[in-house]
Structure formats: structure tokens, C-alpha cells
Amino acid sequence: MAANKEFQKKLRKAERLAYFAGFLFVIAGIGGLFLLYDPDFSIFQKKQNTLLSNNIEIDEDRIENGIHVRTGLIDAKGLMTVVTNCTNCHSAKLVTQNRMSAERWNATIKWMQETQNLWELGSNQKVIVEYLVANYPQKEKGRREHLMNINWYELEN
Numbered sequence: 001m002a003a004n005k006e007f008q009k010k011l012r013k014a015e016r017l018a019y020f021a022g023f024l025f026v027i028a029g030i031g032g033l034f035l036l037y038d039p040d041f042s043i044f045q046k047k048q049n050t051l052l053s054n055n056i057e058i059d060e061d062r063i064e065n066g067i068h069v070r071t072g073l074i075d076a077k078g079l080m081t082v083v084t085n086c087t088n089c090h091s092a093k094l095v096t097q098n099r100m101s102a103e104r105w106n107a108t109i110k111w112m113q114e115t116q117n118l119w120e121l122g123s124n125q126k127v128i129v130e131y132l133v134a135n136y137p138q139k140e141k142g143r144r145e146h147l148m149n150i151n152w153y154e155l156e157n
């Protein structure tokens with residue numbers, strides 16, 4: 001009887017060992033397959049900037065002729081602050097086609113914060129508004145200019 005128990009114990013031990021070996025085998029198999037399909041484990045590496053086939057990086061923020069190519073914004077002080085805060089939700093065109101005073105820009109930003117989930121800009125707000133007012137000024141002659149130096153004549157009955 002005792003020998004039988006001893007045998008069962010050994011059997012269980014062997015069984016566990018076999019399971020373990022099987023487990024290792026499966027893990028090794030998965031690893032092997034992985035190596036086969038992705039030998040340099042590229043899925044674990046951070047995505048890099050878009051590469052051309054000849055390995056020249058495309059600069060996402062390149063400037064050509066004073067224009068930030070990706071967004072069309074003028075390259076000037078504060079550009080990247082505007083790019084990172086104002087071109088996520090809508091096109092930069094929506095920003096540049098609006099020509100406002102600093103006061104109205106601040107009001108528009110407040111409106112977006114209250115209704116469109118725009119985040120708090122902190123000290124960046126000043127940088128952004130200054131950039132916009134400096135580079136996209138209000139058009140002075142949007143309306144007809146005041147009439148001046150006119151010789152009015154008396155109406156006669």
C-alpha cells in the first residue's frame with residue numbers, strides 16, 4: 001500500500017514536470033514565431049517619424065519661405081505654441097482667416113474653453129494672442145473709409 005502511494009506521488013511529480021515542459025515548449029514556440037515574423041522586435045520600439053525609403057526623415061515642422069508647411073502658419077515668435085495648442089481640433093485656416101484684436105482673441109479662446117473643451121492655456125495664452133495679433137492683424141480697410149473733405153451743398157426746395 002505504501003509503495004503504491006509512493007508511486008502515485010512520483011506519478012504526480014512526473015505529471016507536473018510534463019506540464020511545465022509543455023508550458024516552456026509553448027512559450028518557446030510563441031517566441032520563435034515572433035522572431036520569425038519580427039526579428040528585430042520592431043513592435044516594441046517607439047514609432048519614429050515617417051521615414052522615406054532611403055531613410056531621410058521628413059521634418060514634420062519644416063519651414064519653407066517663412067511658412068510652417070504642415071499648418072500654413074507664418075513662422076514667427078510663438079509659432080510652435082500656436083501649432084501645438086490651436087491646430088488639434090480644427091484646421092489652422094480657421095484660426096488665420098479670423099483676424100481679431102487681442103481682446104476678441106481672448107474672448108474666442110474663452111468661448112472655446114467654455115463650450116469646446118479647449119484646455120487652460122496658462123502663460124501660453126499671451127504668447128498665442130501676441131502671435132496672432134502680430135501676424136494676422138485686423139484688416140484696417142474692411143469697411144469703406146470715412147468720407148472726408150466733402151463739399152456738401154445745400155438742398156433747395
Ligand code: HEC
Nearest residue numbers: 085086088089090094095098108109112116117118119128
Ligand atoms: C479642444 C479643441 C479646440 C482647440 C484645441 C482649439 N479650438 Fe478653436 N474651435 C474649436 C471648435 C469645436 C470650434 C468651432 C468649430 C466650428 O464652428 O466648426 C472652434 C472655433 C474656432 C474659431 C472660430 C470662432 C468663430 O467665432 O467662428 C477660431 C478663430 C478658433 N477656434 C481659434 C482657435 C485658436 C486660436 C486656438 C488655440 C488657442 C484654438 N482655436 C484651439 C475647438 C478647438
